[in-house]
Structures are given as C-alpha cells and as structure tokens.
Amino acid sequence: MANDAQKIARLLQTLFRASRGKMSVGWMIALGVVVGGYLVFEPALEARLGVDLPGVHSPEEVDQNDTGQVVFKSDDQNAAQQTGQQTTKQTSTDAKALSKVLKEIGRDKFVSPAGILYTRGSRHGTRLKHLMAHAKDQPNRPGQHGVFNDSDAATVLLLIDEAYEQAISGQSTQKKTEGNRTIYTVHLGRTIGYIGGQSGARRRHPQARHVRLVLEGKKLITGFPVIP
Amino acid sequence: MPDPETPRMLYVGFCRMCGTGALGLRTCGGCAGVVVVCDECDVAWIDEDLSDPPATTGSETLPCPHCEASLYDPPSHWTTGDEVQQSDWLTHALDHNRLTLEVGQAFLPEANDPDEDLDRKDS
Numbered sequence: 001m002a003n004d005a006q007k008i009a010r011l012l013q014t015l016f017r018a019s020r021g022k023m024s025v026g027w028m029i030a031l032g033v034v035v036g037g038y039l040v041f042e043p044a045l046e047a048r049l050g051v052d053l054p055g056v057h058s059p060e061e062v063d064q065n066d067t068g069q070v071v072f073k074s075d076d077q078n079a080a081q082q083t084g085q086q087t088t089k090q091t092s093t094d095a096k097a098l099s100k101v102l103k104e105i106g107r108d109k110f111v112s113p114a115g116i117l118y119t120r121g122s123r124h125g126t127r128l129k130h131l132m133a134h135a136k137d138q139p140n141r142p143g144q145h146g147v148f149n150d151s152d153a154a155t156v157l158l159l160i161d162e163a164y165e166q167a168i169s170g171q172s173t174q175k176k177t178e179g180n181r182t183i184y185t186v187h188l189g190r191t192i193g194y195i196g197g198q199s200g201a202r203r204r205h206p207q208a209r210h211v212r213l214v215l216e217g218k219k220l221i222t223g224f225p226v227i228p
Numbered sequence: 229m230p231d232p233e234t235p236r237m238l239y240v241g242f243c244r245m246c247g248t249g250a251l252g253l254r255t256c257g258g259c260a261g262v263v264v265v266c267d268e269c270d271v272a273w274i275d276e277d278l279s280d281p282p283a284t285t286g287s288e289t290l291p292c293p294h295c296e297a298s299l300y301d302p303p304s305h306w307t308t309g310d311e312v313q314q315s316d317w318l319t320h321a322l323d324h325n326r327l328t329l330e331v332g333q334a335f336l337p338e339a340n341d342p343d344e345d346l347d348r349k350d351s
C-alpha cells in the first residue's frame with residue numbers, strides 16, 4: 001500500500017490525459033476519492049468474494065516503455081525476489097529440524113499444527129522436499145511452476161496450514177474431488193508467490209494470491225501458488 | 229529415494245488433476261511398460277485416455293498400474309525416444325494425433341539445494 005498515492009496520481013494523470021484536459025478540478029477530486037476508496041477496500045473484497053478484482057495493485061503493473069511497447073512491472077515481486085537473494089535463510093527440508101512446526105509421529109511421518117501429514121513420497125523423496133521445491137523457480141520447467149515468495153520452510157508450512165484451515169472452513173475456496181484426491185484452490189487475499197516455469201517467464205512472473213493444495217485424506221501430495 | 233537421472237522428460241501435455249504438472253512418459257523398471265505420470269501430483273495413466281480417472285495415485289510411492297513396481301525409484305526412468313518407438317499404444321496414439329510429444333525438463337529434485345546452479349546444469 002505504500003505506493004498507492006503514486007498509483008492514484010498515475011491513474012489520475014492517465015485519465016486526465018484521456019479526457020484531453022477537459023476534466024474539471026472538482027471531478028478530479030471526486031475521482032480521486034472513489035479510486036482511493038477502491039484501492040483500500042479491494043483486497044478485503046477479493047478475500048471475501050474469492051475473486052480477483054481489477055486493481056492497480058493487482059498481479060502485474062502495465063506500463064509503456066520508450067518504444068511504446070507494453071511492459072509488465074511488479075514492485076512487490078521484485079522486492080520479494082531481491083529479499084530472497086539477500087536473505088541468509090536456508091531452505092531447510094529436514095523435517096526433524098523443523099520441530100517447532102512439525103511433530104514426528106512415526107518413521108518419516110510428521111504432522112503440522114493444522115493436522116496435515118507430511119510423509120515420504122514423490123521423486124523428491126519426501127513431501128516436504130517436494131513442497132520446498134516450490135520455494136524456488138525452475139525456469140526451464142514446462143508450463144507453470146508456482147513459487148512461494150518466502151523460502152523459509154517453517155513459514156511455508158504455516159502458510160499451507162493457513163490455506164488448509166481456510167479451505168476446510170470453505171471460505172474463498174474452490175474444492176474438487178476425484179477418487180481419493182481432494183484439490184483445494186484457496187484465495188488468501190494477499191500475494192503469497194508468483195508463477196515461474198516457462199509459462200510464468202513468458203508472462204513476466206505474475207503474482208499469485210491463491211494456493212492449490214492436493215491432498216489424499218490429510219496427507220499433503222503437493223501445494224503451490226497458482227492463478228486459477 | 230529420488231532418482232539421480234537426467235531431468236530430460238518426454239511429455240504429452242499437462243495434468244487436469246492439479247492443473248500444473250507436465251504429463252511425463254515414464255518407463256517402469258519392473259515391467260518396462262510406458263505409462264503417463266504427472267510430474268507434480270503423482271498420478272499415473274496407462275494410455276492416452278487421460279480424461280479417465282488415473283490408474284494409480286501415489287502418496288508414499290507411485291505404483292506402476294501394470295506391475296506395482298515403484299515408478300519413482302530406479303530402474304524406472306523417463307522414457308527415451310527408442311522406448312517410445314517400441315510402445316504399441318504410444319505409437320498408435322501419436323500416429324492418430326491423439327497425443328503430441330514434447331521434450332522438457334522434469335521437476336528437479338535438486339531444486340531444493342540452495343547451492344545448486346540449475347541454469348548452469350541445464351545448459
């Protein structure tokens with residue numbers, strides 16, 4: 001929200017140019033109040049309704065470069081990526097080292113505070129390692145690869161718990177079941193990651209506010225940021 | 229155990245279950261059958277009928293739909309071009325344009341390692 005004043009000013013400038021200077025000062029002020037109000041309440045509305053509303057803080061900022069080509073910018077995402085590069089946090093995937101978040105309940109079997117089970121599985125060896133492979137982009141992976149903004153395993157685990165608890169409450173959640181699988185797509189109402197992989201790179205890594213959880217019962221199969 | 233093999237993967241589209249994973253061709257180490265597996269959510273189909281429910285799903289292992297051997301562990305591996313030619317159902321599906329074959333990079337187990345330079349490895 002720190003850049004909202006700039007964004008309002010930029011939007012008003014654009015509208016003013018579009019009206020070719022015919023807009024009165026009174027109309028400009030009224031428009032500023034309406035746009036400002038929308039900016040403030042848009043995230044809350046999105047979380048409540050479970051939809052992505054258009055907004056100047058939405059996943060990508062569209063601008064024009066010197067040659068008039070449309071380019072996409074994303075301040076929050078760039079900041080997050082820079083923070084990720086500078087941070088000293090390591091992507092720990094040793095479940096035993098995450099004892100503040102995961103409780104060991106059997107051999108290679110851990111449970112999160114919300115009751116999600118993390119077991120062996122996937123080509124990564126464990127579901128935790130698979131999950132944490134979504135804390136880093138894989139630019140050459142075909143299609144989309146959802147990437148969490150935070151690379152700290154405990155933070156990602158708590159985010160998955162938050163999404164799961166919201167999913168079972170039914171709030172801002174799409175649910176799909178097939179066989180023994182349940183797939184939740186949960187709108188968390190804030191940016192939690194971005195879309196990487198080849199498809200994400202082509203779209204300049206749009207920001208994601210949803211998490212998709214694939215579960216078998218309470219066993220996590222995978223979880224990642226997504227734009228539904 | 230994750231396999232240490234090359235991450236090159238032949239794939240035939242994307243998974244409708246999770247909406248993300250590439251559908252890789254995997255050769256079973258037990259029966260040498262070629263199956264379709266989602267590289268993200270670990271489900272397997274025996275042929276091109278991908279709108280059918282998956283033949284097997286994996287939580288702790290992903291069993292081969294034909295022989296139940298683990299499709300994760302060696303000697304199971306991503307299907308090679310030669311093995312594509314030897315698979316009757318697959319050549320039939322490709323000949324009749326029911327599937328399109330593409331080549332890409334599998335989801336890397338190594339992506340966890342903060343010291344790994346994936347870009348250099350890929351080039």
Ligand SMILES: [Zn+2]
Nearest residue numbers: 256259292295
């Ligand atoms: Zn087999």
Ligand SMILES: [Zn+2]
Nearest residue numbers: 243246266269
């Ligand atoms: Zn899948």
